[in-house]
Amino acid sequence: MLRFIAKRLLLALPTLWAVLTLVFLLVRVVPGDPTIIVLGDQASPAAREQLRQRLGLDKPLLVQYGEFMVQIAQGDLGRSLVTNRPISADVAAVLPYTIELTLAALFIGSLIGVPLGVVAAQRRDGFVDWLARIVSLAGLSFPAFVSGILLLIAFAVELRWFPVISTVNTSDPLERLRALALPAINLGLIMVAYVTRVTRSGMLKALSEDYVRTARAKGLPSRLVVWRHALRNVLIPVVTVIGLYLGVLIGNAVLTEIVFNRPGLGKLIVSALNQRDYALLQGLMVVTALAIVFANILTDLTYGLVDPRVKTA
Amino acid sequence: MKPYLLAATAAFALASLGAQAQTTLNVGMSAADVNQLDPHRATTTQDKPLTAWVFNGLVRFKPGSASLEGLEPDLAERWESSPDKTTWTFHLRKGVKFHGDYGELTADDVVFSLKRAGDQKSSSFYADYAPIESIEAVDPYTVRIKLKQAVPAFLGLVTNYHGGFVVSRKAIEKLGENFRLNPIGTGPFKFDAYKPNESVTFTAHKEYFRGAPKIDRIVYRLIPADSARDLAFSSGELDVVYGRQDQKWVERLKKEKGVEVTVLRPAELGLLHLNTKMKPLDDKRVRQAVAHAINQKQIVSFKGDLTADPPVSVVPTGYLGTAETPMLPHDVNKAKALLKEAGFTGPLAVKSVQSTLPSMLNTAQILQSQLKQAGIDLQLEVVDHQTFHANIRKDLSGATYYTAARFPVADVYLTQFFHSRSIVGTPTAVTNFSHCAVADKEIEAARTEPDLAKQKELWATAQKKIIEEVCAVPLFEQLQVWAYKTNVDFGYKLTDAIHLGPVITEATTKK
């Protein structure tokens, strides 16, 4: 298995290189540069030029690109152009928040989505099915920043179950969990919709397969048939969808992070883009791309777990 | 029990007691991040209030005031000037301590700071310090400043504002560019930590020369989503909050229990700069038509009477030298007639580069709708805020909507926005987006005019000429809105805020 992971990582190297090159070029096409943030909007053109020189932004693009690639190859993400802090430190500071939020959202999404999908498939076209479909779609219809505020109004301000700002006391694990709840639900709602749909359609398919009919004919209890035999076959597309939407999740996390005042990878990326912090943006994209590669590897490993027929080699 | 154990227990008990008694002031700001904590560079609404918590000047604006009239001693105990007002001598307070290990403040730091403020490599306000000929430390507690000529509002340059802030020389030499996000001053609060996109934390500077602050910690939270910030304020997680500049907001917050809402000056003046070198605005009649099409009264109603005022000139109200200047009245028919006269029939397209910042975009939409009634199509090219800043400086915008507050002396505003040296796209560019050059003579003459009355007259003429040339159309004045819980007592009456936000002083308390 370790060999499998190593091989996949090695195969991901060209992808990483392409991602970096793309990011490097794209951000430099956007007008503006970091000097407006570093020096403020009233600095003299001469001071700006001087800073550009110091940051190395006046060098030919190819030279900048070469230096950047050499640096990355050495495993050094470099320093932020705006804060002059090591990028690895900034990433390390936000990564735990991103990981806990993403995992919690995936967990909530699956916890609600899978049972909802199964029940909907069983009671096809019945009231439960319709309700499940509409509820899951609602999660997709309200942009995360609107649903986030609605959640805050209900559960943080009216009921006072959760805090509005979710980073006040991060050393107490219980408090941290309390602060994580609403953001995770908000992000998880998106996941619910996808998972419910895939589960429902997969389940419908599975329920009509021969082996399920056979199992039923043999007199196995319906609950056992559905939850053990049929569901197993649904899990693979579900896992696929979860893996595929990890990118969506990291991106959409930005909105949740802004509304709930949480640090996170998504928010840092948007901020780096807004501040034209090229170095930070490039560094963050390396991390994000790696995270997605890892997620894909994990997805493939999970296939083997849920369905022994799939080999991970 | 062994003595050291006892001591440890006692220390622990004390520490936990101390932790309980800690007062933390939570301040919520409407921005995604701070840009600057270096006072000689800080210009944005989210950065400026912080500079006044961390730094001092030789003299200071009375907390809660924005008036040059009521300046009071700060780092300087007293000062005197020569009869011709060209030599100023400041006597420093003794025993003033910088934050951390940066020792006592001496005349050397003051000389260093003012020189730094006057250097364009390190300061955004260097132009203000051009009249200074020399600055020297006479002895460790005396600073002498010689001026090239008398400057009427000279004391303003050594206040706790912009370039007047005194920084630690040792800290700058040691921290270099990191000083920007690790400021060291003499103020009541010292910088503690910065978390990008999240918060800046300050702790009490126990050795502050006016006495130890009563508040132990300030957490300055960056929450760009208005609703989220409001909710955190309602739930009690924030004590002081930057308000939305909107009537409804003020009305809603005023109804909340235990909440005080304040509307603060100085105002930011919103101007629509018209590019006199770009078609079709190069035709003065078209610019006049734009001015006639704009309805200032309606803009103020949209913004809310509580939070916005009609403009009086192309310089904000209350600055030294602001002259109430008549403007072209709102008259749609006149606007249409002028356009016809200029030979334009059918909708006339005017290009405007515009930021996505909601408060700015809102005003732009009102303007767009008003101009439409006169047959002018304001084509908004909406770009993100950094691109906006870059593009308007590249002279890409026909009509540029820009709001700003500057040092409260007319010269600064007039020079930066309307002097030909400041025209965008030139090496000496500042923010003259209109290519205005009609008042250069008056602006320059006023700078060196020793007689205040004559100086004011020159400034008034300059403002009249600029408005007649329609380099810019004044739109409205935007006041700052803040709300705070009634258990917060700033220690002074909060009526104005030169730093665009409340100053937290050693006397500020939270019950």
Next chain:
Amino acid sequence: MSAAAAVAAPPVAIAAPSAWKRATRSGGLAIGLVLVVAMALIALLAPWISPYDPDAQDVIMKLEPPSAEHWFGTDAFGRDVLSRVIWGSRVSLFVGTVATLAGVLIGTIIGIISGYYGGIVDKLITAATDVLLSFPQLIMGLILVAVLGPTLFNLILAITITAVPAFIRVARGSTLAMKERDFIDACRALGFGDLRIMFLHVMPNIMDEVVVMGSLWLAAAIRTESTLAFIGLGVPPPTATWGGIIREGFDNLLDAPWLSVFPSLAILAVMIALNLVGDGLRDATDPRTPQ
């Protein structure tokens, strides 16, 4: 993906009459179609059915709650929200439809080619897809719009580009599974050309998966427009779009929640309609649907 493909639906021929019966039995497809047609009509007839000029500002009517005159209330400029939602349906449905169709079309074609030919072509396409999928979609959209400038066309382009890789994956996976089927071998044996096999035999048989995903994507595309507006770049004013109305309403969410809620409900209506149609179509093409 190969694992997912392994459980993909086996191919079946579409049997029209019985399929229709199956689909209408649940009523879902019918309701969905009615809703879709209704929404298309609203968008087309906007100038005639919208009660007010969507851009007309009225300072006295600022942020009025829903009433008899203004069913959806008014916004911060005193504009009628109902009229803006009606007019906004034009742009939003256009953006959503065009971006999704383009994404589906391009993605599916590339995916089929990749899966069908395999080898170096497949490797290259898969690599490119991986690169695009390494960007979180919203970030990708944001960077693209920042680079290209926020116009309607660029917005559609950005949303399309973010949609393409997902459809490449789905189409490729399904095609791989399809390739192993006997009837494709049969087609080859009959001497059919690659193009004919790909587009006349493979494509129809993988469309059910693609259609279901496409119906989810369309709403996501409309929503993406609002999220892009939230973190930076949207359609320039005064053009009304659902995303734009939600974004503008967000600033006043505590004073006037209706501003953001009504356009969000409009998106929900579109999603329900499309998903009913999507499910209906899926069922119609699946003969194993329980009778």
